[in-house]
Amino acid sequence: MLIAQMQSLSILLIIDEFMEHIQITESSLDSSLWSSYSDWKEKIRSLPFEEVDAFREKMIKAIREAEKNRDDVPGNDEITITKNNSVKRVEDLLKSREIEAEELEPANRNYKEVIFNAGNTSEEIFDIEERIKDDIILKELKKRKNDEEEFQQEEVIIDGVKYNYNNSQIPSLYLIGFIGLLIVVGIGFLIYKDNARKRRIY
The missing domain is CATH 1.20.1270 (Substrate Binding Domain Of Dnak; Chain:A; Domain 2)
Incomplete structure (x- = not known):
């Protein structure tokens, strides 16, 4: 498997360097060569080991044809x-x-x-x-x-009413809730102490 991957990579690099050397771009080639793949490189990586050489030959032929067509057009x-x-x-x-x-x-x-x-x-x-x-x-x-x-x-529905808030506000909302809880507990503790004092007096 590793040998097949290395050979595919080697062929990919050879074709890429060949295209760069003769200054042919992918857009100059017939994309049907790699239909169902995003590009010819992906096809080489995906082909079974025994099919890579045949596809390389097709690519080389297509590149040479693109080079010939380019050179045959006046002004190219x-x-x-x-x-x-x-x-x-x-x-x-x-x-x-x-x-x-x-x-x-x-x-x-x-x-x-x-x-x-x-x-x-x-x-x-x-x-x-x-x-x-x-x-x-x-x-x-x-x-x-x-x-x-x-x-x-985020959108929250409370009692049928939609409220929009920002996730970045969540920490501050938690902090406000925590402070409110402390206040409620503090008031409850003061009431408890006051009732206890009254019971001692009476």
Whole structure:
């Protein structure tokens, strides 16, 4: 089992380095190669040992075809490569931050088209990429804040009346209740002592 895992990892690294070397991104490949999996890396990790080599050959073939198609298209130069790499970085950030493209601002949702229409200089491409990445990070922070607020807010129904309170207030509520209990016990003790004194007098 360990040997199979090591071989799968080795093949994964070989394909990844090959794609990086010839500057081909995952978005340039036919995703049907890894259908039912989130990406080709997950498929390699999930395949039985005896099927890994066959899938590696398919990936290498698909990568070479993508390279040929890229080179055959007029104008596919360094700027296009830069745009493809920019798209991949945005996709990686979306995946790592668990944000869907539909959650972004309208101007950023179709990020591939936005990046490819960004202009013909690296500066213009990187400016657009940074704008989209900032949007992703802001959406993640907003989602995290909303999750925290939902956790903190509680609703309690007493005698048919709804009361909303914050979980952060719970310690202070306990303290107030404890102080109230002490006061009640103190008053009861004073009444008891007063009654005892009266009984001694009479």
